[in-house]
Amino acid sequence: MSCTDEEKVELAAYHLRDQAVTWWDMQKTIFGEQHITWLMFRDAFERQYFPATFCLARRQEFLNLKQGDCSVLEYNAEFSRLAEFYPQLVAQDYDRMHQFTKGLAAYIRIRISGFPGSSYQEVLDRALFIEMTQQQITQEKGQDKQSSQKRGNKGQSSQTTTGGSSRPQKAGRTSDGASRPPQHDWKKDRIGSRWHESRDCTLKAQLEATKATS
Template identity: 30%
Template sequence: MDKFTQKLQASLENIQPDPEKKYGIERLNALGVVNFEGTKDPIDVEAWMNQIGKCFEVMRCPEHRKVSLATFLLQKQAEDWWKLLKNRRGDQEEICWEEFRKAFFERFYPRSSRDMKQDEFLQLMQENMTVAEYELKYTELSKYGLYIVVDEKERCRRFETGLKQEIRTSVTTIA
């Protein structure tokens, strides 16, 4: 019986998935993640970071693996930036994911660009858009106003404020 138990245990060990593969670059590739070469277009920067974030969520990737996986995907200008950042930090402890995200956005999505998007959100008006188009644009830009529009009531108020006067009057009367 003891020999049987040993064989069974050995075969079970052979079937268990390799944790390196579970949280590896192959899994990211299978999920459709792409390399990031660096860009001046904030939309591309945001899209890449959102994509990799969603992949990490689906993979249930542990925090300590995220930076090494993300930086593996950096190419050209982005890879040069990462090497320089690591070199400047020297032998300090490993950079955590949130610290990496912050440094990444500071480099590839400057504060001035984010401020412009926030201003665009704050100044958004329906004007010649349909209500559906306005709602779509409002939703798209609202992520830049998360610290301004902190609850549902404020979100609705700000949305109504941007509507054309004749529509706003109807909405306010109904509410």
């Protein structure tokens, strides 16, 4: 907005509320008849509501700012808020870009270091893209893990079903409801009868040989 100093002061004073209105009325009496510039208003306002100790604390917070568990957008919003308390540190776009990059998450910094940006906005866009790509990879890995777990559960259930089929057969029931004995294994009987027949033949041959000798 193309405003004069007087218009800037009037516009700022119009938005004051509650105790700030009382403060400004008192401040105007201190200024007296002199022309109040925007710089005079801002200095007086910051001394009242942003004391030196508060500004120093915010500056230190800005220097130590890290992305941590926040998203890139959340980190950028906090970065812009705290940068207002240390304007001389980020006055140049290169300095702002460098300070912003220092606080990014490690995996983003590593990928950006291979292709350094030329402006703050370029680094911000690249960081957002890297974050989005990483989220997609994590989501795909989670889906693959769930699929492998489902396949493993199906394999276990099929093995359990196959193992249960070897249990001995229970007696069933006929159509009229009467109990039906389990099926007889005739194969075993045939094998057993052959063994008995061969054994009887052997004994018979031994007896005949003994009689002939006597």
